[in-house]
Amino acid sequence: MTAKGVHIYFIDRNTDQPDYYQEVMASEFLDQHVGKKVSVWWGSSSSNERNSFSTSLSVNGCLEKNADRNQYRILVSEGTYAYFSSNDVQSCSKYGGDKKFKDGAEAVIKLKSK
Numbered sequence: 001m002t003a004k005g006v007h008i009y010f011i012d013r014n015t016d017q018p019d020y021y022q023e024v025m026a027s028e029f030l031d032q033h034v035g036k037k038v039s040v041w042w043g044s045s046s047s048n049e050r051n052s053f054s055t056s057l058s059v060n061g062c063l064e065k066n067a068d069r070n071q072y073r074i075l076v077s078e079g080t081y082a083y084f085s086s087n088d089v090q091s092c093s094k095y096g097g098d099k100k101f102k103d104g105a106e107a108v109i110k111l112k113s114k
Contacts, residue, residue: 026086030063030072030109038063039105040074040082044113060103088112 040063043056059082061074073083094107101108 026089026092027070029092029107030086030089031065033063033107033109034065034072036063036106037061037100037104038074038107038109039101039103040084040109040111042111042113060105084111 037060039058039060041056041058043054059074059076059080061076064073064075065071066073070085070087071083072085073081075081088111090110090112092107092109095101100106
């Protein structure tokens with residue numbers, strides 16, 4: 001682990017080429033998506049499957065960063081939000097090009113189960 005974050009793997013899902021994994025710093029990936037619509041999710045299962053009816057939480061919205069800390073958030077409303085740091089990130093997933101996920105998100109960020 002470094003001061004900037006942890007290494008993660010993300011899969012660039014592009015329809016015209018096979019999936020591949022690339023190692024990047026979590027903080028770099030998150031910083032590239034600040035101001036963009038993302039989905040942050042936590043699941044009790046070790047599976048990387050969303051929408052599988054296993055215990056999970058998902059928040060979809062614009063990713064923001066606290067400039068003074070290594071903290072990020074998605075604030076949908078007073079009662080719907082997610083706060084996390086780059087050290088909480090388990091994995092990320094994104095499509096290549098302009099393609100987005102069904103919920104309109106440009107990236108999906110999975111948080112570690114502690």
